[in-house]
Amino acid sequence: MHGAIRVAGFSLMTMFVSCGVGAQDLDTRIGKIAMEGELPAHESIAKLYAELDFQQATQSYLWALPLVSYAQWQAEFRDKLGARSGDLMVLNSYEDKLGVITANATTPYILGFVDLNETGPLVIELPPGPTAGGVGDFWQRAIIDMGQTGPDKGQGGKYLVLPPGVEPPADAGKYYLAKSETMNVLVGFRVLDPDPAKGTALVEQFKMYPYAKRADPAKTKLLSPGGKAWSGTQPRGLAYWQRLHQIIQKEPVNERDRFYMAMLASLGIEKDKPFNPTEAQHKALEQGALVGELIAKANTFAKRFPGAQYWPDRRWDTVLNIAEPSQRVAYYDQLWERSAWFYEAVTNTKGMVSKTPGLGQTYLGAYTDDKGNWLDGGKHYRLHVGANPPAKQFWSLTVYDTDSRCLIDNPQRKADLSSRQDLKKNTDGSVDLYFGPTAPKGFENNWVQTLPGKHWFSYFRLYAPTEAYFNKTWKLDDITAVK
Structure with a gap:
């Protein structure tokens, strides 16, 4: 009996020794990891921490991305263009806008960064007229729209922006109230009136000042880049x-x-x-x-979001896939949609994701040609825009440099084609747009110059899109390569 027990014990000891901890390698995505049984060997720990970091x-x-984008823009305005908190920068010319990520080349921008640490509650007086804009926090969440898609509906009015944790004052009822979750904010709008004189008059009537100085506010300072280079x-x-x-x-x-x-x-x-x-x-x-x-x-130029491709048989994407300016849906915040949009663009307002015919704007992006190839600045392309584009106000096609995501910096000094320009039309009312290093003969007005050695992409914007856009009965052709 005792002999049998000793034999059994010897067998168990042999089994434990044979199954003891041994050295082996584990193949992983980051290469081989030396193991000691089920644990990483000590010499592998540093490699794992490096991967974690x-x-x-x-x-x-x-x-x-959205936070760094605004911080960079604010710093460039301050350090290169001399703007202080509360000053307004007027971006009107082609050169002025070269620093803005995916700027609209058609309408002027009026923008200013405000540090609410310095001002406290901020009053904004928006004049009546055709404007579109708003106030956004530094995570690029819209706090409130202003202008045609805001509560003033283009009639103008006074807005009051409150810093985090600040309660509304007793006379808050006099204002359209906006509560920010960040101390820094961007205040901006675009003038939609095609008459430059009327646009200038609107800008000069705009006021922005601390609520504490509302009894005697200082005049809002208007600045311009004045030819100075800057980059957002x-x-x-x-x-x-x-x-x-x-x-x-x-x-x-x-x-x-x-x-x-x-x-x-x-x-x-x-x-x-x-x-x-x-x-x-x-x-x-x-x-x-x-x-x-x-x-x-x-994530930006080859979007995989469900429904990002606007027409199933076209290469045009809905570029702004954030459902609401808050960036929040039922059970999560839209991290990847946010990352995509704020890598290729800046700002977000309710008007930019309009779902109401005749109001706001809509944006479509093309990053490839009809074959799925990246758009090459050394090649020639054509885009056919069918008759009667669904825009109550106007449409525009803008070309951007893929590396900077800013307006293409070409010798032509032009990046956009729009219904506000004198384009050569076809007999049926449609229009053909051209892109390439050299202009097609007879279509010089319909052409944007691209740069060999650089890729480009485009936005097609509809201002006050009509029902034909939303029900998709009107379609935009793909960009096609031509010889």
Whole structure:
């Protein structure tokens, strides 16, 4: 009996030794990971943490795009163009708008950044007239629309913007009230009147001042770039993270962002602390910005959102896929739709996602030709626009540089074609638009010059789109290559 037990014990010991912890490699997406049984070997720990930091940096890059975009724009206005908080920048000429991501080349922009840390509650007096605009926070969430799609409905009025945590004053009923969740805001509008003199008069009537100085407000300062170069394109490399670190010092942390703030903390970016990344953090941030932007390009120029392709048999995408300016749907916030839009564009208002015929605007984007090939600045293309485009006001086609997402900076000094221009039409009322390094003979007015060695993309805008757009009975052809 005892002998049998000893034999059994010897067998169990042999089994435990043979099944003991051993060295082996595990194949993963990041290469082979040395293992000790079910645990990573100690020499693999650093590699796993490096991957964690890289993944955190990549996701943080995509999350921060709208915030960094506005912070960059604000800094360029301040440092290169001399704008202070509360000043308005008037962007009218082609050169003025070269720094704006996917600017409309047809109508003037009037924009100003305001730091509510400095002003406290802010009063805006919008004059009556054909304008479209609003106030947005620094996550590029629309706080309130102004103008034709705002509560004043084009009749003008007084707006009051409250900083986070500030209660409305006793006379709040005199204003259209807007509560911001960030301390910095963008106030902007576009003049839709085609008469330049009337547009200038509207701009000069606009007022913006601290509520505390409402009894004797100072005149709002109007500025212009005056030929100075500037760029609102998000910076690359470590400069992206430096800009992010700077702006989060001035802003409250939204509850929805606390986990992302934890990721940033492990990368050396924290509120109320200096930015001095270690060598490992620096490497993760550089690589995260590089790969993050590549993912942003895929997410933007090859959208996979359900229903993004506006017509099933066309290459035109709905570029703005954010359901509401709050960026919030029933069970989640639209992170990827937000990342796509704010990589290729800036600002968001209710009027930009109009679903009401005759009001607001709509945007379609083409990044490829009819065969699915990226649009090449060295090749020639044509776009046929059918008769009676569904726009109550006007339509425009604008060409952008893929790398900067800004107006194409060509020798022609022109980036758009629109129904407001003297285009050569076909006998049936349709029009053919042309793109390429050289102009097609006889269609010079219908042509935008593209640049060899650079890719481009386009937006087709409809102002006050009509029912034929919404019910899709009118279709826009694809951009096609021509010899």
